Amino acid sequence: MPRLVARRAKQKVGLVPGTLVHIGERKIEKVRIRIIDYDETQLEEKEVEKVEECFPFKDKPTITWINIDGLHDLEIIEKIGKQFGLHPLVLEDIVNTGQRPKLEDFENHVFVVLKMLYYDQEKGELEAEQISLIFGQNFVISFQERVGDIFDPLRERIRKGKGRVRKAGADYLAYALLDSIVDNYFVILEQLGEKIEDAEQELAVNPTLETLQTIRTFKKEMIFLRKSIWPLREVVNSLERGESSLVDESTLIYLRDVYDHTIQIIDTVESYRDMLSGMLDVYLSSISNKMNEVMKVLTIFAAIFIPLTFVAGVYGMNFAFMPELGWQWGYFGVLLVMAIVAAVMLVYFKRKRWL
Amino acid sequence: MPRLVARRAKQKVGLVPGTLVHIGERKIEKVRIRIIDYDETQLEEKEVEKVEECFPFKDKPTITWINIDGLHDLEIIEKIGKQFGLHPLVLEDIVNTGQRPKLEDFENHVFVVLKMLYYDQEKGELEAEQISLIFGQNFVISFQERVGDIFDPLRERIRKGKGRVRKAGADYLAYALLDSIVDNYFVILEQLGEKIEDAEQELAVNPTLETLQTIRTFKKEMIFLRKSIWPLREVVNSLERGESSLVDESTLIYLRDVYDHTIQIIDTVESYRDMLSGMLDVYLSSISNKMNEVMKVLTIFAAIFIPLTFVAGVYGMNFAFMPELGWQWGYFGVLLVMAIVAAVMLVYFKRKRWL
Amino acid sequence: MPRLVARRAKQKVGLVPGTLVHIGERKIEKVRIRIIDYDETQLEEKEVEKVEECFPFKDKPTITWINIDGLHDLEIIEKIGKQFGLHPLVLEDIVNTGQRPKLEDFENHVFVVLKMLYYDQEKGELEAEQISLIFGQNFVISFQERVGDIFDPLRERIRKGKGRVRKAGADYLAYALLDSIVDNYFVILEQLGEKIEDAEQELAVNPTLETLQTIRTFKKEMIFLRKSIWPLREVVNSLERGESSLVDESTLIYLRDVYDHTIQIIDTVESYRDMLSGMLDVYLSSISNKMNEVMKVLTIFAAIFIPLTFVAGVYGMNFAFMPELGWQWGYFGVLLVMAIVAAVMLVYFKRKRWL
Amino acid sequence: MPRLVARRAKQKVGLVPGTLVHIGERKIEKVRIRIIDYDETQLEEKEVEKVEECFPFKDKPTITWINIDGLHDLEIIEKIGKQFGLHPLVLEDIVNTGQRPKLEDFENHVFVVLKMLYYDQEKGELEAEQISLIFGQNFVISFQERVGDIFDPLRERIRKGKGRVRKAGADYLAYALLDSIVDNYFVILEQLGEKIEDAEQELAVNPTLETLQTIRTFKKEMIFLRKSIWPLREVVNSLERGESSLVDESTLIYLRDVYDHTIQIIDTVESYRDMLSGMLDVYLSSISNKMNEVMKVLTIFAAIFIPLTFVAGVYGMNFAFMPELGWQWGYFGVLLVMAIVAAVMLVYFKRKRWL
Amino acid sequence: MPRLVARRAKQKVGLVPGTLVHIGERKIEKVRIRIIDYDETQLEEKEVEKVEECFPFKDKPTITWINIDGLHDLEIIEKIGKQFGLHPLVLEDIVNTGQRPKLEDFENHVFVVLKMLYYDQEKGELEAEQISLIFGQNFVISFQERVGDIFDPLRERIRKGKGRVRKAGADYLAYALLDSIVDNYFVILEQLGEKIEDAEQELAVNPTLETLQTIRTFKKEMIFLRKSIWPLREVVNSLERGESSLVDESTLIYLRDVYDHTIQIIDTVESYRDMLSGMLDVYLSSISNKMNEVMKVLTIFAAIFIPLTFVAGVYGMNFAFMPELGWQWGYFGVLLVMAIVAAVMLVYFKRKRWL
Secondary structure, eight states, rough: OOSSSSSOOOHHSHHHHHOOBSSOOOOOOOOOOEEEEEEOOOOOEEEEGGGGGGGHHTTTTSEEEEEEEEEEEEHHHHHHHHHHHHHHHHHHHBBTTTTOOOOEEEEEEEEEEEEEEEEEETTTEEEEEOOOOOOOOOEEEEESSOSSSSHHHHHHHHHHHOTTTTSSHHHHHHHHHHHHHHHHHHHHHHHHHHHHHHHHHHHOOOOOHHHHHHHHHHHHHHHHHHHHHHHHHHHHHHHTTTTTTTTTTHHHHHHHHHHHHHHHHHHHHHHHHHHHHHHHHHHHHHHHHHHHHHHHHHHHHHHHHHHHHHHHTTOOOSSOOOOHHHHHHHHHHHHHHHHHHHHHHHHHHHHTTTT | OOOOSSSSSHTTTOTTOOOOBBBSSSOOSSSSEEEEEEOOOOEEEEEEEGGGHHHHHHHHSEEEEEEEOOOOOOOHHHHHHHHHOOOHHHHHHHBBBBBBEEEOOOOOOEEEHHHHEEEEEETTTTEEEEEEEOSSEEEEEESSSSSSTTTTTHHHHHHTTTTTTTTHHHHHHHHHHHHHHHHHHHHHHHHHHHHHHHHHHHHHHHHHHHHHHHHHEEEEHHHHHHHHHHHHHHHHHHTTTTTTSSSSSSHHHHHHHHHHHHHHHHHHHHHHHHHHHHHHHHHHHHHHHHHHHHOOOHHHHHHHHHHHHHHHHHHOOOOOOHHHHHOTHEEEEEEHHHHHHHHHHHHHHHHTOOH | OOOSSSSOOHHTTTTTOOOOBBSSSOOOHHHEEEEEEEOSSEEEEEEEEEEEGGGHHSSSSSEEEEEESSSSSSHHHHHHHHHTTTTTHHHHHBTTTTTOOEEESSSSSSEEEEEEEEETTTTEEEEEEEEEEESSSSEEEESSSSOOOHHHHHHHHHHHOOOTTSSOOOOHHHHHHHHHHHHHHHHHHHHHHHHHHHHHHHHOOOOOOOHHHHHHHHHHHHHHHHHHHHHHHHHHHHTTTSSSSSHHHHHHHHHOOOOOHHHHHHHHHHHHHHHHHHHHHHHHHHHHHHHHHHHHHHHHHHHHHHHHHHHHTTTTHHHSHHHHHSSSHHHHHHHHHHHHHHHHHHHHHHHHHOO | OOOOOOHHHHHHHOOTTTTOOOOOOOOSSSEEEEEEOOOOOEEEEEEEESSGGGHHHTTSSSSEEEEEOOOOHHHHHHHHHHHOOOOOHHHHHHHHOOOOOOEEEOSEEEEEEEOOOETTTTHHHHHHEEEEEOOOSSEEEEEESSEEEEEETHHHHHTOOOOOTTTHHHHHHHHHHHHHHHHHHHHHHHHHHHHHHHHHHHHOOOOOHHHHHHHHHHHHHHHHHHHHHHHHHHHHHHHTTSTTTSSSSHHHHHHHHHHHHHHHHHHHHHHHHHHHHHHHHHHHHHHHHHHHHHHHHHHHHHHHHHHHHHHHHTTTOOOOHHHHOOOTTTHHHHHHHHHHHHHHHHHHHHHHTTO | OOOSSSHHHHHHTTTTTOOOOBSSOOOOOSEEEEEEESSSSOOEEEESSGGGGGGHHHHHEEEEEEEEESOOOOOHHHHHHHHHHHOOOHHHHOOOOOOOOOEEOSOEEEEEEEEEEEEEEETTTEEEEEEEEEEEEEEEEEEESSOOOOTHHHHHHHHHHHHTTTTOOOOHHHHHHHHHHHHHHHHHHHHHHHHHHHHHOOOOOOOOHHHHHHHHHHHHHHHHHHHHHHHHHHHHHHHHTSSSSSSSSSHHHHHHHHHEEEEEEHHHHHHHHHHHHHHHHHHHHHHHHHHHHHHHHHHHHHHHHHHHHHHHTTOOOOOOOOOHHTTHHHHHHHHHHHHHHHHHHHHHHHHHTOO
């Protein structure tokens, strides 16, 4: 699971606000810059070595999508910032991966920070990555921590001209990126949901301390998910309200769709939290039940044999004058008495439903 | 119980927004299309094979209610969408049964998604179905996942001309459909309520681990109900505020009535949640009480017989010189002492209210 | 306690909205209709057989209070509805006793539904009754489920001309009715409060499973009270804001007074809920404490006598060569050793504060 | 602790609203009326026998503070009400000590009800008293249930002309009274805080059932404090917003100061509530820990001695042919075996960290 | 940990509002006054003995930052107050270290109170210090309880002219101070986070009562942090909304940045609270699990040996006629039976998964 608090603090304290410091794990070797430039009729796609190669596209009327994988090369970020007129604080937010999802609306561009989640099947852990989007009149710039495959279907759609994307503007492209990310949350939630149901099954069959640890891990993941998705709701909402002049009215209905999905995700996370709380209750009760079971076994054994042992002890005494000891049927009589005592006990426990 | 998260994710990721994909179980073999077309004086009712047969009704001034059972035939949905000018995202929502209840107000039609609930008496489980309503100036289109009987009384009323329905417009018809669905929630809650009271009764008499499972199932059903009904409140509320020009003022008081019912249902769900929490507390206490009971039995047996066994053990020792062993009344004296010890113990436990 | 969900559902599903069906228990044999007609100078009071006898009062400028006890005679309700121009949905709400408290403001009358509570001392249970009030320019109509005595002091005040009531309008009369009902909540809370304090006392002295049941019953009653009183707050508040033209400005301060009382009642219910939660904690701890007590007794007995029994067992062995057995003071020596062991144990438990 | 619900109900039900009935304990023998009349240059202070002696001050331009200790003499209250034009409902609120803190703004005076708290060191209990303030253009009337010393420093300041009080108006005097009361809450909270910390200390050392009772008492006191202080916040806030024309702008900053203090008190109460919940958790865990301890002692004793006793029992059997019994070193061999078994057990428990 | 309620009460009750009394610990011997006066081109920095030396800077157009470490010298505070036209209540708040974070906007200066936190690594405790900031057109005055190093990097930036600080106004300097403080919260949270993770590790390995105490201490620290940071949010928010004319528009985006950080800190504190609650659950379950373990050991020992001891007891009886005693293989037969009983028991417990 990603840390609840990103290690941002020590490196940053005391620096000039707006100083670029890459905070977070370096997840990729070399920064990869890909450009797709398109309008309804034409499409140009290339991967560039130097960031400067992107700049000529800026002044063309076509839609330009610059996708940057890797945040550690601060020079690239700085050059883009200069070229596209981004505020130093925006650049600082892009390279500091401990951001809370947020939207900032500048006059000629909108800046959005999001969390993208992966579920690492091997480790069984949530992984988070920060994605920053900047879109203006005719460009979208996306920053990722590493090369991902989540935008591939979108790229394919652009290439093939499927859907509205080639006809619509940069705002629609930004929406499509957002939509890909939000759709991905559903995948994560489904995977988590299956794991949770497995844990529930296990809990019903054989609850162990490990089951508790599993429940707790899920709870922590839900805390993390919640922390990522609640602010996302505000982000999408403020886009969907149509306050930015960069968002075309025809895109608003699509953003409303994303907003509905976000609400649905939040609902689901809350439902899972409720489920996990319920599982904890079941776990605690099953421990109590088990202890009850153990106690009953002990008590049944003790209550049956302790009186019998006492009787045996009595006739093991060495008193000179113990008349029963001389009786011919004394021994068998005592055995009979013992059997009766045991039977009475068993009936008693049967009645108490302990057996 | 329906899944908390509908399996929507994997099929959808990366598709063009607005692509029609039927998500959910296919609950019916063949799509069934029924039309009722009426005004105050005349009524026409028929079941059609081809969706195109519905379209002539569209331009007639009479109210047309098209009821479509089954969502898997995407062609039908698409044709209707084209004919009635529905947005692709609306069509997508209709066939994706994992929607959250919501209302979308377009210029010339209003789109409402709802959850209809059934209580499957055999399985003892809640079943959910998605219902979509679209109403415009003179038409209502309803989409259901399977053929249901919930709208039959309404159909009967239209046929017989009972109530306002034949005199009022499409908005009143839409209200009447909504009202049928909301009324049905009361039936569900009543059935659940009876089951919960049964479980409460059982809890008081003989709480077992199964009782806990039952309580948990109810809790999960309440989470599901809540998830379905909370957004319904917003839906009805936004209709009832009269913001849509398609809703006549005279219908508003009826919508207010539905709104009141929705609030009442929410109240009831919350009350049940509180009750179920209380039942969990009782369950946990009753486990503790049982363990207490078991412990007391053990302790009474142990405390009475352990000292006696000790005494018997003492006189079972083989020391050469043990004067008591030679006494004539030694044995009976010891038996008497044992009886006294046991009696003292019993009095002690009586005082402690353990007996 | 009244049911949390009134059995409304099954009879109603599929009926035309506005159809009159009396839902709820029939608490009275014959409907009783009483009229008080008054102004500052004159007063007429009578009990009528037929509802039509009320109607002449309607057009007189004097204030007319029609009090109807019993809701099952739908014909009476319908006639009143027709005469006073009430909406069919209002009439439906009057006879359906499962309503949530609410206020509806029509142009020429205001409709208020409330819950009246009784505490049945014999059964030790809360009883609820639905009261509907309709007031217009110069009339107030009140509907009760059975003949009650709660309005008697008000009637007396009207007869004797005490207070403002004879000088003020129908809105003041409606306020006075509301005030009687809200004042009655205080009585209920006081009675419940005494019972809760009794239960608390009992809990401190001898907590049993019954105490838990009592606490739970109170909790459920608090849920019910809350459900009745929270919406009342909105009702009074919307009256008190003076939005209705039927409420005179001079009455507003009185309504504010009722509003203050409602808030105070809600506060008290919340405080009781907190108290009851605290009592549950005490109950659970006292169970744990008791078990601790039981365990200590068991452990003390076991820990003292088990070693002693072992020693006795050793000297009960039949080895041919056991030198101690032949010693003269062997027996007494062993007894001494046993006494010392027991004493050490006792000191040890004393130190552990188990004794 | 004061009762959570004041006994107001039974005496009041059915009375004309505005009827004066003193509800609450009579805490003082004879009503005491004190007047301070001052402006910047002069000061007159006296204690009067008859309330009528206050009235001449009313029309003087100087600030008049009438302080009335004791609420049971309804005649005095009524005369003041008449003289100062107070609404009957205000008078009713003054003498009914079960009020919730509130502010009512009339045209020419403002009415404030508050709770004053004392901590009775002897009984270790919170005591509450109701204080009503009425201030107009040039007068302040304060009603207390008994003679208190809380306003003495303020009186002294007026006499000595310290601070702004002699220069400012009646609104500042009212503020100063409010400030004295709110400052007193800090004293109460400090005293309670010390007691809570004592209880926490005790909890860490030796938690008993009494500790639980203490925690619960504090919890109930916090419920009570909360009930008193939350509405106070609204009272001060509505004064501080400067809506009343009776409050001078220069006084607003002082009211904001009081408001800050109120928020701080609420914060503190909430923090104490959190602390007390934490203490309950610790209490419950310490019970469980103790039981664990007890169980371990029992188990260690049982697990060591039960096998040994069994061995002793075996060689206590009276079989004719038991070869070991004849061995010379049989006895000592058995003793050795026993010692080894015990040692193994001890090592085992050591490893399990039970020792 | 700092006290949840500062000891403010007793010294203050009854004093004239605005009286300067230093409340809180005296953390420094002698008050230290440092001045930095700068504009874009020049810089003057000095440490003065007498506060009067600061005043000439006031009327210069350059930005003046007066930093005062130590609050106990009331004369200095008073002189500054007089010189800069501060309200007596502001001065009172500065020297009373029990303030809740708040912002007060006066016409020509803004007053901000904050909490600065330190984590004392040695004591393992949070330490809090109150910081007051006052900024006007061209001056910032900061008051600290003791000499700290938190503003040193900012001083360095001013000296070296790094960043915007030398070019911007007093509002930017105030922002920079705020930013330093908020950044420091991240450091604290990181340190606390590491400690919490350590405790979590410990909890998984060997939960003891001390672990519980540690968890509780963290919980209390979270309560304290929350109390300090929630109001900070409002403070920054009200600055960021740009309501004060003293805050330049270009500074707003920086304040928004601080606001984002504050939200992030609040999020993190809430996440930690959730984590700590989860740890408490784990602790309680692990106690129950341990007890279960103990009980199982006891039960296994008891259930195996009690029946065997009983059998041994039977053949230890001294009856004259016990045929088995005479059998040659009687003894070994009994031993065999015993071994079988023990084996059966072990298999039984194996099946029950107790072994």
